[in-house]
Amino acid sequence: MKSVRIGKQTIRFLEKPVILSSAAIVGPKEGRGPLAKGFDRIMENAENGQNSYELAEHKMILEACHKCLEKADVQPETVQAFLGGDLLNQIISTSLSAREMKIPFLGLYGACSTMAESLLIGSILCDGGYAQPVLCTAGSHYCTAERQFRYPLEYGNQRTPAAQWTVTGAGACLLGNKHNGLACITHGTMGRVIDLGITDANNMGAAMAPAAADTLSEFFCDTGKTAQDFDHIFTGDLGMIGSSLLKELMKQKGFDLPDDTYQDCGMLIFDEKDDIHAGASGCGCSASVLSAHILPRLHSGEWKRVLFMATGALMSTTSSQQGESIPGIAHAILLEHIRKEDHA
């Protein structure tokens, strides 16, 4: 068996699994933002035609999955694995979607890192011939996340300056072993749980930044690459505070992270005029920005090489109430442009 493991935490995918198609469905606020044109559908309202916000989230995730398969002209019954998760307790929105998709399902919980975790495991399944095509998804909804992690919207809670706004959005990617698609995945780095003691559940960027710095520096060490090797390095939802912390932490570790290379999905999705404080968050943030903004540019060749690193804050309301600090995690995948001459 040829080893595909490089360094301490990184996998090199010799078969270079391909993202065959992607889709993103988002809420109205996201649909007013600068990435509007890239989304497959913008919901008219947060209810999405359902009687509860939870079902609205479920239907949004399900629609992203169906749209993604439709764009690749693939039927659900030919998909060999469905991977994903969301922020709700027992990842109920995704489990309900798996019930309707009828595809063998692996439920994941990585908080806002879920899209990267899903793509990482999906790449392993494809690369090793264990399953393909594989459908990967992640989604979140502002109204369900507020109700579950903070306060129901009806309470009219005042948000702190460090608070981030959970994206109402779902993204889906179909992975396969063809040579033709939006981009290929050449490396993945599995992150460790890092916790530097942040206890403020309204400052998740700060809680997640150390995990992002840990995974990014390990990725650089494992692969010998630097920020100069990338058109862009994207984090998922560190927001304003977490992003600047990441740059600071990387500097301390001896790695440069130039402003024109490094971007955070959480700083891209909303309009500046919308009052979102420190940026966007939620696993739907990186998932929908990946589909709407990153993959089209990799497909066209405008960008050749992008590192996509989604971060998650792994607290629960119970752990926060019991005074536990917030464990963070980050998983990274390296996306590359597929050159025309490599197409089958």
Place this chain on the structure above:
Amino acid sequence: MKSVRIGKQTIRFLEKPVILSSAAIVGPKEGRGPLAKGFDRIMENAENGQNSYELAEHKMILEACHKCLEKADVQPETVQAFLGGDLLNQIISTSLSAREMKIPFLGLYGACSTMAESLLIGSILCDGGYAQPVLCTAGSHYCTAERQFRYPLEYGNQRTPAAQWTVTGAGACLLGNKHNGLACITHGTMGRVIDLGITDANNMGAAMAPAAADTLSEFFCDTGKTAQDFDHIFTGDLGMIGSSLLKELMKQKGFDLPDDTYQDCGMLIFDEKDDIHAGASGCGCSASVLSAHILPRLHSGEWKRVLFMATGALMSTTSSQQGESIPGIAHAILLEHIRKEDHA
């Protein structure tokens, strides 16, 4: 690339990943049961030396992981991946354990199917050379599960006859590519989410049985095997009601499931004198029975071939309150005795 996929949902592991070691830590009630001798430690009480049941659960999972590594004489820093989950919101007990283990972590949510999901993904990582050794875990705690899914213990809730008793227990297995260990994993079947409309959160056996029947019949179809090919087929925690439903459903599908072959971990762990109604449940049930009861017999050669299939009920309290029925899932792995002559 050689295909390792057989049939619709099953993977054949050509490298036959090996369970190098296992450990199980359980609560006092489990420690009074018939499997007592197989556990590595029996907690003195539900608090496990902590100030909250949630931290007691976390420390129990962490101890199972450390004990498992100790038995294989492996240091945490040489383990390349840590996979697992629990029943708590945001799998917080496992996330906190991953924080202390400092091993690259993939968080999973499969409810009570988590140990099988973890071993399935772990086998893929080992088999394909993506990571090894890999630490797989799952755990649950009666007091945290009751508080989260039903009522706090202080409420003194009356249990229904169909109710199952969540196991206070954690199991861990270390997977690797050596030829020497407790048992090897030769096949895995990834389950679909099946929901036949059960809405009673106190009758999880009935909610999970259709998923178990779906995965088991797919496994039989994919591999051409029947119940006669196994010393035992174990389900995780169907309990009294779910087990008899599974036999009935399998009969309808044309598969025989003889009483001397088929057993449920949820019917083995507690003493009959303890008042547990329909059986045991919780992802710690199958995880601890695997370590205490199944793996030792595969290791000794008393059993040659065992199918381990853990089932999960994927509801959340919110989905139950909103009237949703309970989606079920089951993942299966085929465990085989390692013959002495195959040892390295």
